[in-house]
Amino acid sequence: MKKSLYINYLDYSLGDTCHDVDTLASEGLTSSSAEFLRSVGFERVYSYNEPSNIFDSTLRLMIAGSKTVCPTDVYFYSGIDQDNSNEDLFGKFTYDSSRLMHESGMNGVRQMALHQSGCSGPFEMIRLALNSTSDNSRVMCVLSDMIPTGEGREVQYNLMSDSVSVIGFADDGWLRVVDVHTVYAQQFWNTSEDIEKITASYFTFAVRCLSELLDRNAMTADDINLVIPHNVSLRSWQILCELTGITIEKVYTDNIKRLGHTVSSDLVINLVDAKKAGRLQTGMKIMAFTYGFGSSWSATLLEVV
Amino acid sequence: MKVLVIGSSGVVGSSVCRVLELHSVEYVGAVHSAVPREFEVKSDIRKPCLGLEADSLQDVTHIVYSAGSTRFDRTIDHERTLNTEPMMKLVELAESLPLLKKVIFVSTVYSCGLVSGTIEEVRHPDHTVEFANTYEQSKHEAETVLLDQNTSYQIVIARISTIISDESGAVAKYDSIHRSLQYMYLGLVGILPGDPTTKVDLISSDYAGQRIVQLLGGETRSIYHISSAESALPIERVLGIAREVFEELEPGWIAKGYPKPLYARLETFNRMGETMLEAGNVIVGGAYKALATYASQLCYPKIFDDTQTRLLGEVSVKDTETLFRDMVHYCVKRRWQ
Numbered sequence: 001m002k003k004s005l006y007i008n009y010l011d012y013s014l015g016d017t018c019h020d021v022d023t024l025a026s027e028g029l030t031s032s033s034a035e036f037l038r039s040v041g042f043e044r045v046y047s048y049n050e051p052s053n054i055f056d057s058t059l060r061l062m063i064a065g066s067k068t069v070c071p072t073d074v075y076f077y078s079g080i081d082q083d084n085s086n087e088d089l090f091g092k093f094t095y096d097s098s099r100l101m102h103e104s105g106m107n108g109v110r111q112m113a114l115h116q117s118g119c120s121g122p123f124e125m126i127r128l129a130l131n132s133t134s135d136n137s138r139v140m141c142v143l144s145d146m147i148p149t150g151e152g153r154e155v156q157y158n159l160m161s162d163s164v165s166v167i168g169f170a171d172d173g174w175l176r177v178v179d180v181h182t183v184y185a186q187q188f189w190n191t192s193e194d195i196e197k198i199t200a201s202y203f204t205f206a207v208r209c210l211s212e213l214l215d216r217n218a219m220t221a222d223d224i225n226l227v228i229p230h231n232v233s234l235r236s237w238q239i240l241c242e243l244t245g246i247t248i249e250k251v252y253t254d255n256i257k258r259l260g261h262t263v264s265s266d267l268v269i270n271l272v273d274a275k276k277a278g279r280l281q282t283g284m285k286i287m288a289f290t291y292g293f294g295s296s297w298s299a300t301l302l303e304v305v
Numbered sequence: 306m307k308v309l310v311i312g313s314s315g316v317v318g319s320s321v322c323r324v325l326e327l328h329s330v331e332y333v334g335a336v337h338s339a340v341p342r343e344f345e346v347k348s349d350i351r352k353p354c355l356g357l358e359a360d361s362l363q364d365v366t367h368i369v370y371s372a373g374s375t376r377f378d379r380t381i382d383h384e385r386t387l388n389t390e391p392m393m394k395l396v397e398l399a400e401s402l403p404l405l406k407k408v409i410f411v412s413t414v415y416s417c418g419l420v421s422g423t424i425e426e427v428r429h430p431d432h433t434v435e436f437a438n439t440y441e442q443s444k445h446e447a448e449t450v451l452l453d454q455n456t457s458y459q460i461v462i463a464r465i466s467t468i469i470s471d472e473s474g475a476v477a478k479y480d481s482i483h484r485s486l487q488y489m490y491l492g493l494v495g496i497l498p499g500d501p502t503t504k505v506d507l508i509s510s511d512y513a514g515q516r517i518v519q520l521l522g523g524e525t526r527s528i529y530h531i532s533s534a535e536s537a538l539p540i541e542r543v544l545g546i547a548r549e550v551f552e553e554l555e556p557g558w559i560a561k562g563y564p565k566p567l568y569a570r571l572e573t574f575n576r577m578g579e580t581m582l583e584a585g586n587v588i589v590g591g592a593y594k595a596l597a598t599y600a601s602q603l604c605y606p607k608i609f610d611d612t613q614t615r616l617l618g619e620v621s622v623k624d625t626e627t628l629f630r631d632m633v634h635y636c637v638k639r640r641w642q
Contacts, residue, residue, distance in 0.1 A: 036583060036584060204495050
């Protein structure tokens, strides 16, 4: 296990087309009404028009990131693979993660792809970087998610954007990873069948996850200066805040309205934008949280150094 | 003694009739149903004299009034029509019965409204309190109407607690409590309002029936609580028993991993539930609706003191934990059908 882990690079890119909630609803791409979605905090989302666009976007971010996370020792990738159902057998063994490494000039770097952690992907990567890499390793995490063109953009009352993000870890980072914690509930593996049970128990597991993380670091909600959310509905964050004693003002909610939820890039997007907005100050304790279908509830403690 | 049981086909009324039969007490039941059976007459509590022919009831010495609405989800105007306004019609009937000695009005312990602490067997203050639902409010108002009467016969208010089943655990009619349990069984209850130590007062219909029949005899006070009082169980224990029974009857239920509900402020509970309803989620929203009708009472911990009731004498019934366990057994085995 590493003695310490620091984030030294964060960047992201959103889908190239913006859609407002009214347009999405009128095109039948939401299951709830525009009025409801707006009332719980959503306004617009971004989508990629073509799978090739998100691939190109991912590649650009990796090439840019590799200049800072240099030389990269370990590479983690999480993303929705392009549809290869019509490919022959060898086609099915053709991986985006390897192609991205090759085309970004990182041949030979140790790589690992995590495809089935849903929105918890970045938190699993942080855990792997913390526990499975040696000291001084430079680690790049790439997260790339796109909802197939023409499919609905609402997942259980949350509007979804397509996005790509990169996290770099190196010893000269400015954001220290203090701890990462996940509560797993694989009994809810069948998302289609269990979606209402997941909805009913979402807050129970979320509170457990956040409480356990704070407890094992001898902290309380009052010790947290900023909460980096996953960009699910503002309403759900109001409820979670009431349940945990975190004041909603501490939660960086600006991006819920601006772009909605992405599968796994919310952490990066919100950290980048909070930093740009001047919300991150040296010495601050940050808690980030997400839920991933599968099911898992993940939280991490970060410190601005 | 001849007892007129108004609302004799209901959960409380039918239990009273069974106890009267057991004690060979003459009675006549008054029901709203279209075709009254033997020992029954037809009534309509919205009509003068409750729709009863006073002339045919001249030998009645006691009335047990257990009719009305027990729905939690109707408007106050509707509940007043069925619970409050019939009180003057009851008085009208009573005054035309020359041998009448006592009227027992079956009310609810929750007529006290949203208050905490020990609730005594006395008249509630008339000042405005809030209520969890229109049922409670209309019963509170009904008590006030009756207690304000100056009558030649005695009026007794029997405030009963939440009836979950008969003594065997059998449920005559599934209501919000049973539906809430069903939603919990299905893993659809994530948040509850209040505190895990809040006690929930549960009794059987048989207990209510026996106590009401005890009240028919001799001189009594005017207000009694038919409740589990100090034997009431904390809600955490109640839900724990339910989980034990679910696992006992369906081994592997615990392994489904449904978490124990989280306790929250009422506002938070409502925010979650109302969001689900707003979103058109009839499943999680449905679970919320079943709970919401009585949920706010869970935020007002209280004990319904039954000192005066216990002075009436011993009544042999199951302890609350066994009663609740048997009721859950009944529900699960029949899949709430």
